[in-house]
Amino acid sequence: MSYEKWIKLGLEKGLEDLQIFATRNRSLKLTIYQGRIDQHVESDVESVTLRGIYGGKITSIKFENTNTDAIETMIDRLISNAKALTANEPAIIFEGSESYPEVKVESFDFTRVPIADKIQLAKDYEAGLLGQKFVKQVQSTTYQETENETTLINSKGLKLHRSNSFAYAYAIGVFEKDDDIKTAYDIKLVKDYADFNLADMIQTTLEKGWAKLGGSSISSAQLPVVFSNEKFGELLATFTTIFSGESAYRNLSPLKDKVNEAIAIEGLSIIDDPLHPDAYFQIPFDDEGVATAPMNLVDKGVFKGFMHDLKTASIFKEAPNGHSFSGRISTTNMYVQPSNVGFDELIQPIENGIYITELAGLHAGVKAVSGDFSLQAGGFKIENGNVTTPVKMIVLSGNFFKLLNGITGIGSDLKFGLNNVGSPSVFVSSLSIGGDDSKAS
């Protein structure tokens, strides 16, 4: 049955408006361990999210059983769920934006590359690491390719389609030196199979692993801290909900009532740009069919406004800005605007500090509501303006909102992570380091 027929059926059953958001995801995953295939996974899954308005209330239901008889059941459940809603909130199915940004079509067909080549790529990746200095073994080597197709169609006549395809590979090296064991990996994501450069991938993984080896804890102290570009991006990513219109509306964002107020040093700008050329993905519309556009969240230290979906945009009496994804408000490609200060110049003034290149427990040690964070961390000492010996097993603690006002320098090395958040290296004047005296060198 076609989506048009589902819409007709939904309207017949009494829905005032409805939208079908359908995705098809095909993937191949290969993992190699000790020269053999450890995992070989092929998949083809369609999933449909039905969003509908009944009695002025909107809700949604997501399902994978797309058999005809199941659709009716799903529409019935959607209606009974909508009936249970009591909150009087805007319920909108979107008629469409005036225009949509053009994005480069990425349609490389990875399935055309013989599977034997992909297996060989992963085997060569593993073999290239094994036997190298300090490499004890390779925990797993992964090749994964994914092809996504998304179709959005609704009773207001909107029809949109987007698709993309990509592949990535990484190997988790286990490094050992003097009883100290560390793991390291670097994910390489490509839009064209020819962009896998094995020699570079091996070298990057080795360098990441070697850099982590050795090192010790340090005594607890308040110290200047420089976050690597990747790690500041990861920390920032855990705080994206503070910029959500839904969080503000629900009293869950400390930025509520702070639009146009300074919340950070003047040198800090945070931008969400769905079309940024350096990001991994460019996104022309959100899951409600709203066209996306670049947006300044923080401009020269001033908070400029919340990300919205159709509902919160209506509540805040603002134009929707295309941030509804997977039923939540979220960023597209959010990043900290880089400066032109090189890394060496950035750390040059630091006599005694820490360069953070590892963070663990981000899902647990961060409180987005209060801004408090306390995380297992590792990295290097910074002594007299130079990165020196490795540091491990420390706890890095602070408050994100205080941190925003304690930034002393921002680097030029903008890098987007696979979480679609980008950042250059960031220098923070002082954070709390917890360590173990007895294990300090």
Added chain:
Amino acid sequence: MIDKLVLERLIQEGVSEGADFCEIFLEDTHSNVLRVTGQEVTDTSSSNVYGAGVRLIQGNDEVYGYTNHVDEASLEQIVHNLKVSFDGPKMDAKPLGDSQPYDPQVKIPMASKTTTEKAEKLLPLTKIMADHDSRIVQSIASLMDMKQVIKVANSDGVYQEDERHYARVIMMAVAKDDTSMQQAYEGPGRSMGFEIFDELDVKTLAKETATSAITLLSAEDIESQVMPVILHNGFGGVIFHEACGHPLEATAIAKGLSPFVGKVGEKIGSDVVTAYDDGTVDNAWGRLSYDDEGRPTQNNLLIENGVLKGYLVDFRRGRMMGAKPTGSGRRQSYKFSPTSRMNSTFIAPGKDKVEAIIKDTKYGLFAKKMGGGSVQPATGEFNFAVQEGYMIEDGKLTRPVRGATLIGHGKDILFKIDRVADNLEFGQGMCGSISGSIPVDVGQPTIRVQSMTVGGAGGQK
């Protein structure tokens, strides 16, 4: 779902060109999330996970395929695509046996209640939180319920159906004063139906959640230091889950990527530590009648008086290690091949009393409620966050502290446990690993760890 005879034929097809094991996993899962914010019902969404996963193994090598098209032709196509990975003689699959009885552990199925009836159970909870203190600026109560129906069949003749019912009530309170905004939450879950509201004292938990958020307002940031830590019962067991549970899974052991490889029979902890992973605890969040490979779950002794007794083993890693599966093969859904996972993991109760342990601690941290944590099994390094903590001074709880994170090494921590109380309790969480996110219990009585590295934003001591 697919007929048994068809499954039998597809499985035979799977082992016709070299694979020596074929398994088909079918799933139809329905879940609902209902959220009450303040005194309004603000979210009522549902979802359905529906599909099939096919696994072929030859020796230790595995291929896996999955789709949401659960029909004979689609599954046949997957079997064909997968079996070309192997080359070898045809094997005869055993005829499928009879599915054994399973216990769905449910008295009042959620499906027998309307969304509005469910909401009526949540509304009093947000009211309790909101009325607790004027500084509570938001109160949210959610009900997550899920019914997972599975069928697993394999070339060893296993044919098993199972039905799992989950219910979880999540409460969150946000408190705000002039200087800060703090959140606290509780999320008890059970293998149960609607009766969860009768069997759990959710109203008291709502009160405690609000109290916890208010306490955090006046708590000071903890000072970073190395000190004794008393981990309270229940969710405190997350420490054992992260530091020891994951490194005892065959996924880590089979590759030699765990500090506990080759240590069975050896002392890996102090005498007071005995620990289990039990898949059979009635109504527990981590309970299963049968695992996702169709084996009955069991109670697995992991550590006895400090001596390592065993690992958690799934079928395939069992082959690699020459070990018997322990009913621990689990997966989030048909989109994952099963691996060895935990169910309800806990440190067994001792004879000590909480009050005595606190009294005997001159200085340290009482971690009353834990947040989550993580571990890197290859290195054994773990971390976890304290949600609500108090300083212990001269054997007494004094000021509340916030923002503490504890770090350590799995192989050291068990030796540092010197006191174990008698008050075993479970806490519930979702555990993420190679085979996806699954419900597990963590558990322990109150325990004391002689020294741990504690980090926080309050400067250093």
